[in-house]
Amino acid sequence: MTAATIFGTPESLTDRVTHYCPGCTHGIIHRLVAESLDELGLRETTVGIAPVGCAVLAYHYFACDFQEAPHGRAPALATGAKRARPDLTVFTYQGDGDLASIGTAELIHAANRGEKFTIIFVNNAIYGMTGGQMAPTTMPGQVTSTSPAGRDVDQVGYPLRVAELIATLRTPSYVERVSVHTPHHIINAKRAVRQAFEYQKAGRCFSLVEVLSTCPTNWGLTPLESLKWVEETMLPYYPLGLKKSPDDEV
Amino acid sequence: MAKKLMKGNEAIGEAAVQAGCRHYFAYPITPQTEVAEYLVRRMPEVDGVFLQAESEVAASNMLFGASAAGVRTFTSSSSPGISLMAESISYIAGAQLPVVYVNIMRGGPGLGGILPAQSDYFQATKGGGHGDYHLLVLAPSTVQEAVDHVILAFELAEKYRNPVMVLGDGMIGQMMEPVQFPAEAVTEPPDRPWATVGMKNRPQNLIRSLFLNADELEANNLELRAKYDLMERDEVRFEFYHADEEMDVMVVAYGTMARIAKTAIDALRADGVKVGLVRPISLYPFPKRAVREAAGRAKAVLVVELSTGQMVEDVEWAAPEGVPIHFFGKVGGNIPPPEDISEEISKVLGGKATPRGLYGRVEEAS
Numbered sequence: 247m248t249a250a251t252i253f254g255t256p257e258s259l260t261d262r263v264t265h266y267c268p269g270c271t272h273g274i275i276h277r278l279v280a281e282s283l284d285e286l287g288l289r290e291t292t293v294g295i296a297p298v299g300c301a302v303l304a305y306h307y308f309a310c311d312f313q314e315a316p317h318g319r320a321p322a323l324a325t326g327a328k329r330a331r332p333d334l335t336v337f338t339y340q341g342d343g344d345l346a347s348i349g350t351a352e353l354i355h356a357a358n359r360g361e362k363f364t365i366i367f368v369n370n371a372i373y374g375m376t377g378g379q380m381a382p383t384t385m386p387g388q389v390t391s392t393s394p395a396g397r398d399v400d401q402v403g404y405p406l407r408v409a410e411l412i413a414t415l416r417t418p419s420y421v422e423r424v425s426v427h428t429p430h431h432i433i434n435a436k437r438a439v440r441q442a443f444e445y446q447k448a449g450r451c452f453s454l455v456e457v458l459s460t461c462p463t464n465w466g467l468t469p470l471e472s473l474k475w476v477e478e479t480m481l482p483y484y485p486l487g488l489k490k491s492p493d494d495e496v
Numbered sequence: 497m498a499k500k501l502m503k504g505n506e507a508i509g510e511a512a513v514q515a516g517c518r519h520y521f522a523y524p525i526t527p528q529t530e531v532a533e534y535l536v537r538r539m540p541e542v543d544g545v546f547l548q549a550e551s552e553v554a555a556s557n558m559l560f561g562a563s564a565a566g567v568r569t570f571t572s573s574s575s576p577g578i579s580l581m582a583e584s585i586s587y588i589a590g591a592q593l594p595v596v597y598v599n600i601m602r603g604g605p606g607l608g609g610i611l612p613a614q615s616d617y618f619q620a621t622k623g624g625g626h627g628d629y630h631l632l633v634l635a636p637s638t639v640q641e642a643v644d645h646v647i648l649a650f651e652l653a654e655k656y657r658n659p660v661m662v663l664g665d666g667m668i669g670q671m672m673e674p675v676q677f678p679a680e681a682v683t684e685p686p687d688r689p690w691a692t693v694g695m696k697n698r699p700q701n702l703i704r705s706l707f708l709n710a711d712e713l714e715a716n717n718l719e720l721r722a723k724y725d726l727m728e729r730d731e732v733r734f735e736f737y738h739a740d741e742e743m744d745v746m747v748v749a750y751g752t753m754a755r756i757a758k759t760a761i762d763a764l765r766a767d768g769v770k771v772g773l774v775r776p777i778s779l780y781p782f783p784k785r786a787v788r789e790a791a792g793r794a795k796a797v798l799v800v801e802l803s804t805g806q807m808v809e810d811v812e813w814a815a816p817e818g819v820p821i822h823f824f825g826k827v828g829g830n831i832p833p834p835e836d837i838s839e840e841i842s843k844v845l846g847g848k849a850t851p852r853g854l855y856g857r858v859e860e861a862s
Contacts, residue, residue, distance in 0.1 A: 289695075290694050290695060290696040291694040291696075292694060293564075293565065293692045293693070293694065295561070296704075302706060305700070305702050305704070309695070309700065310694070310695055310700065311692035311693065311694055311695050311700060311701045311702070312692065312700065312701075312702050312703070312704075313560070313561060313564045313692055313702075313703040313704070314591070314702070314703065314704035314705065314706050315557065315560070315561075315587075316557065316560075316583055316584055316587050319553070319554070319557040319560075319584065322549070322553070322554040322555075322557030322558050322560070322561065323557050323558070323560050323561030323564070324561060325547070325554075325558050325561060326519075326521065326557065326558035326559060326560060326561025326562035326563070326564075326565070326569070327561035327562060327564060327565040327692070328561075329519070329545050329547060329558070329562065330519055330545065330561070330562035330565040330566070330567040330569070331565045331566070331567070331693060334565065334693065334694060335694075351550055351551060351553070351554065352550070352553075352554050352557070354550075355549075355550035355554065
């Protein structure tokens with residue numbers, strides 16, 4: 247009997263051990279991107295753009311060419327790369343501090359121009375790399391190092407719903423919010439990530455997949471408690487699902 | 497190719513096209529917006545990309561992404577816009593990408609005004625963004641030279657994998673002059689084995705300025721420094737205008753001010769006054785040796801700028817001990833007529849000018 251490999255590392259991932267904390271779901275999201283690139287045969291034509299934040303070192307884990315952007319500017323780099331070389335597959339991989347705070351202008355205008363690249367937006371409701379500060383996506387009442395009494399919505403407003411915000415733009419695009427806190431949700435997230443790259447491969451539209459993610463270290467929770475926190479605290483505020491399809495009427 | 501009468505900004509746009517650049521990303525700002533207005537029509541004729549960005553911040557980062565993807569790319573802006581690009585210029589220098597910037601300077605600080613100035617000398621030559629880096633800076637004094645510098649800028653950017661800035665003032669951008677484009681402007685781009693264009697049958701290409709390991713960052717800093725050393729050795733450019741002879745007054749000026757100074761010098765020389773000009777063409781690398789040598793032949797030095805005194809600090813650094821250095825500046829968008837410079841030269845000759853002249857600084861308290 248010959249042995250068959252039924253599960254292994256995607257070709258689009260390196261075998262380098264990541265720096266991500268135990269219980270963080272970045273690793274799962276990396277894998278979903280890598281599997282999608284493999285399945286669509288895109289790895290050799292792909293350029294990833296890394297953010298500033300926990301995923302700044304993503305280029306060590308993806309086995310494709312990479313550019314490392316200034317904080318929040320990844321969509322502008324992606325615009326330059328994709329306009330220069332429309333044959334390339336270009337994706338940015340950005341956290342919520344990078345994309346939803348310092349990078350909102352670059353995000354909104356890239357989406358509004360209908361730039362034909364893909365954004366993987368990882369929303370864990372906190373700044374991870376700098377050690378747990380309040381983000382625009384931090385939940386009301388959530389304690390962080392810069393909201394020690396909990397996020398006060400009277401002072402700093404409510405969390406930004408990026409997927410819904412981008413979905414209001416008239417320019418055709420693909421926008422979906424998914425989560426990776428259960429196997430069931432991971433399978434659905436994979437479908438969405440792959441869909442985004444399919445649209446790009448077809449030269450169809452801008453695509454953004456918002457992925458709800460965990461940060462056990464800075465949330466002060468165990469990995470299991472973190473998964474539960476996504477379900478009970480984030481999901482009611484950040485409803486999952488398709489927000490915009492290029493097939494929608496303009 | 498016959499000479500053509502063109503506005504500076506339009507000539508700059510055409511020069512980039514002639515140099516083989518097909519990717520322009522920019523944001524409107526006076527007094528250089530005609531570059532964009534020219535290229536929005538011109539780029540489609542050569543299958544090029546024109547994109548109006550949402551901000552200068554984004555425009556410069558689009559250059560980052562496009563250059564990293566292996567294409568020739570440039571932008572044009574003016575002083576406040578360059579400030580917004582400074583962040584990415586630092587990253588682009590750190591990541592060693594060939595990118596060309598054109599800064600058509602207006603008065604500052606802040607929103608300042610829209611009239612010509614030379615007040616971004618410090619920003620262009622001493623940093624602008626954070627970190628240990630240099631732009632290679634070229635300063636044209638005619639529209640023809642602006643054309644030549646834009647073409648040269650792409651070549652130098654690619655030679656050194658370093659951002660290059662063409663630093664003109666509002667006069668250069670706005671005035672019309674006859675220009676001639678070289679018949680063979682397009683240089684063959686060098687191989688770009690480092691470009692991020694998909695890793696087929698080779699290891700990963702990575703364009704970054706992040707080096708968390710101290711030794712790795714130090715190595716990158718030293719690699720950059722080694723390039724700057726080569727630039728300081730090989731890329732110094734300047735013009736001597738009657739500066740290779742004994743001078744009673746040696747004027748140092750660049751760009752539009754050098755041009756006005758030449759008119760003043762011609763008039764004075766007709767009257768038998770021994771006066772010459774050193775015109776730095778590369779502002780970084782600064783022609784330190786040329787200034788030092790020429791100043792050795794002069795009884796006094798007069799630096800004239802459209803600022804309150806920026807390049808004068810480099811002249812003071814370069815000039816030999818004992819040569820008095822005077823300064824004359826005009827700011828706010830006011831352009832001095834040649835007579836103002838003649839008068840200032842006469843004051844220096846008559847021993848009436850205070851050291852550092854107008855805007856002379858007080859001595860530090862001892």
